[in-house]
Amino acid sequence: MVLIIGATSFLAVHTVDALLENGEKVAVTGRDNKFKDYFESKGVEYYTLDLAKPDDFNNLPTGDVKGVILLAALLPANSTANLVDEENAADYFVINTLGTVYTLEYCRKNDIKRLISTVSYTDVAASLGKGYVITEEEPRNYFYHGDHAVYAFSKNAASDLMEYYNQQHNMKNIWFRLPTVYGVGPHGSLRVNGELKKSGIQIFMEKASQGEDITIFGDKNLSRDVAYVKDVAKAFCQAMDSENAKGLYNMTCGSPVTLDEQAKVIVDVFSKSDEKKSKILYNPKLKNDGPSYEFSIEKAKKDFGYNPEYKTFKSMMIDFKKDMDEEKYLDLFNYPKL
DSSP states (O other), X not given: OEEEEOTTSHHHHHHHHHHHHTTOOEEEEESSSTTHHHHHHTTOEEEEOOTTOGGGGGGSOOSSOOEEEEOOOOOGGGOXXXXXXXXXXXXXXXXXXXXHHHHHHHHHHTTOOOEEEEEEGGGGGGGTXXXXXXXXXXXXXXXXXXXXXXXXXXXXXXXXXXXXXXXXXXXXXXXXXXXXXXXXXXXXXXXXXXXXXXXXXXXXXXXXXXXXXXXXXXXXXXXXXXXXXXXXXXXXXXXHHOSSOOEEXXXXXXXXXXXXXXXXXXXXXXXSOTTSOOOEEEEXXXXXXXXXXXXXXXXXXXXXXXXXXXXXXXXXXXXHHHHHHTTTTHHHHOOOOO
């Protein structure tokens, strides 16, 4: 059995399907029961667990657990704190760091040798845009300001704890460094410094579907490495089964995409009419946030055969639209329909 902690997350829902397709028995946890009926209808055992409450782990299965995937977390995109009038640094450490300790202890006490979790690519934020490909050997180099700072600290501490358990308790823990992950799910809006804003890709998709002009701000050739959720879900399966996998892995598609290419692909895929296609406009004077970046995925390829199926942004968007048109997971995530 593979146990997923945090099964109401975007990544988890896709990963459950990938594990089931791989022939695994799956159990999941959630802080509330809003997805309980959905998972149980798929033959997946459901346990109620609050990651911040160590006693809740006593209710989890103790035998025949192959490994645990920890996807429950507090993320800036879900945080209502605006970091001006209020500060929620403690919440990140309670959930992301102490929650990882409680999970590791559950694993250690029940002789579960593998925990897989995630870490933010902002752990190397100050190294991005330097013109070279980031490997797993890149030293941490992050910022001490912004709404992602404490999130990165808490996840770095969590991954250090996972490595401690690797060395101290002979575990084989893994953490994936993730960039932006695309795929059908709850991504119509996200929070920036506590304020709910429509996501960039949602704006592009809506405009393309209506044939409205799309404006690219800043450098149209700014390129960023991304990942597709189905590739990440498959990677969880592959890493869980690997004897060699341990430690940090970059988890991207291996093909950075420029802002200009993103806009052109979205227009091509999401336009409803050839006669009414969006025009792409450029405003280089209004700068974009963030630099270009690319991550190496060679370590994941070598250690557990990671080979993304969705290597191009166009292949991602074609599958994304297909899932949206089929209303996949719509009842779970209630994402905006185009």
